[in-house]
Amino acid sequence: MIFVTGGAGFIGSNFVLQWCSNTDETVLNLDALTYAGNLANLQSLEQSPQHRFVQGDIRDTELLKQLFAEHKPRAVLHFAAESHVDRSIIGPEAFVETNVVGTFRLLEATRAYWNGLEAADKAAFRFLHVSTDEVYGTLGPNDPAFSETTPYAPNSPYSASKAGSDHMVRAYHHTYGLPVLTTNCSNNYGPYHFPEKLIPLMIVNALAGKPLPVYGDGQQIRDWLYVEDHCAAIRRVLDAGTPGETYNVGGWNEKANIDIVQTVCALLDELAPAGKRGVRHAKTGESLTHYAELIAFVTDRPGHDRRYAIDARKLERELGWKPAETFETGIRKTVQWYLANQDWVTGVLDGSYRDWVQTQYGAKA
Template sequence: MILVTGGAGFIGSNFVLQWCAHHEEPILNLDALTYAGNLANLHSLQGTTHHHFVQGDICDASLLAKLFDEHRPRAVIHFAAESHVDRSITGPEAFVQTNVMGTFRLLEAARTHWSSLTGQEKEGFRFLHVSTDEVYGTLAPNDPAFTETTPYAPNSPYSASKAASDHLVRSYFHTYGMPVLTTNCSNNYGPFHFPEKLIPLMIVNALAGKPLPVYGDGQQIRDWLYVEDHCSGIRRVLEAGTTGETYNIGGWNEKANIDIVRTVCGLLDEMAPASARNVTNQKTGAPVEHYAELITYVTDRPGHDRRYAIDARKIERELGWKPAETFDTGIRKTVAWYLANQEWVQGVMDGSYRDWVAKQYGANEA
């Protein structure tokens, strides 16, 4: 059995679904079901015998000890994290608690479990920590992409908390010899993405005739990685990665935010024309002809990193992994998924989410 933390969140649930589609080995899925954790993501696994869900917090040391003792997993894949930069700016304490203390509690529980193992079980145990490229800071336009040896320079409470967790994981390898692996990924997109992040927010707002908020000049550049590619990369690192090593997982797709938004608008124009859906601009009341009419520039957020880019040559060279999707194929699949899963979208559009978007963007129009 493997233990997955945060397996009801965006990336975690995609990993669980992909794992169950390719493996018979059971998954123990631990998730606190905070606002971004959603069991509806895993609806297709109902009735299966190889997915076991437990609602709980990775900061709960007694629960972790109980789960390790009862289930004795051969590996831990650690997704559970607070991950939204904007939320970390307005409420950083939750990020330190989950990302730093939660990772520490999980490492301690895993170390106790690993220390109790012997022979091949001990040799085969793995702790895979899933992190982000944001720990590396920001890049100038002509700087080379992040490699696994790029010095850390986090610029938000979120990225600082993830950097701290990365360092903790590394220390457990060098201090205790615990067999850890770390992956640092670029911006993910795809099915089950909570609609506070850029791509799903643009889709949801456009279909509702709401403003499409773009920070600053929209020229912030990110590397974009289709979530199923990310999950396959994690599976490959778990299978064959060298313990103590870090592997950057990227999509080789550097795009400016404004170009992402315009691409989404163009796909929606094609796949769900505003005229056919009778979409009206909620600010003006006028019919929407093209979704790009809804683009609205808002005041940039504090400390907004200008560019991220992942050099993913190490994982390709050493483990033979590379992404299967281009951005064009991945973004088309993503928009199609959101259009076909409006019931899921409505299920996550609760009052707390609407309050958050209104608080973050409502008074910030530039």
């Protein structure tokens, strides 16, 4: 059995689904089901004995002890995190609580369990910590991409909290010998992405005729990684990674935000033409010809990092992994998924989400 934290979130649920479709091994899934955790992501596993779900908080030490004692996992895969930069700017404390305190308590519970294992099981055990490229800070236009040796320089409360969790994981390896692995990934996209992040927000807003808010000049550059590629990389690192090592996971797709938005609009024009759907501009009431008519530049967020880029050569060189999807194939699959799963979208668009979007973007658009 493996123990997954945050397995009802975006990346975590995609990992659980991929794991269960590719292996026979059972998954113990612990998730607090905060706003972005959604059991609907895992509906296909509802009756599966391979998936055991527990609602709970990674800060709950007693619950963690109980789960380790009862299920005796061979590995922990730690996805659980607060992950939205904008939310961290408005409410940073939740990020410290979950990402720093939560990771610490999970590490402590894991260490206690690991120390009690027999020698062979202890040697085979792994703790895999899923992190982000944002811990490295920002790059200039001509700077080399982030490598595993790039110094940490986080610039948001979110990235600082993830950097703190990365350091704790590293310390537990060097101090206690806990066999840890860390992955730092670039921007993920794909199915089940909560629509506060760029790509799903653009899709959902466009289909509703709402403005497509683009920060600043839209020239912030990110590397884009299809979520199923990321999950495959994590499985590979779990299988063959060297304890104590860090592996950067990227898609080799540096794109400016405005280019992402225009690509999504062009795909929607092709796959779900606004004219045929009768989409009207939510503000003006006018019929839309092209979704790009909805693009609205808004005030940039504080401390917005300009460029991220991932050098994923270590992962390819040492473990033989590279992404299967190009950005063109991955973004098409993503748009098609959202068009085919409007019931899922409707289910996540509750009052609290709409309030959040209005708070974040309403006064800026």
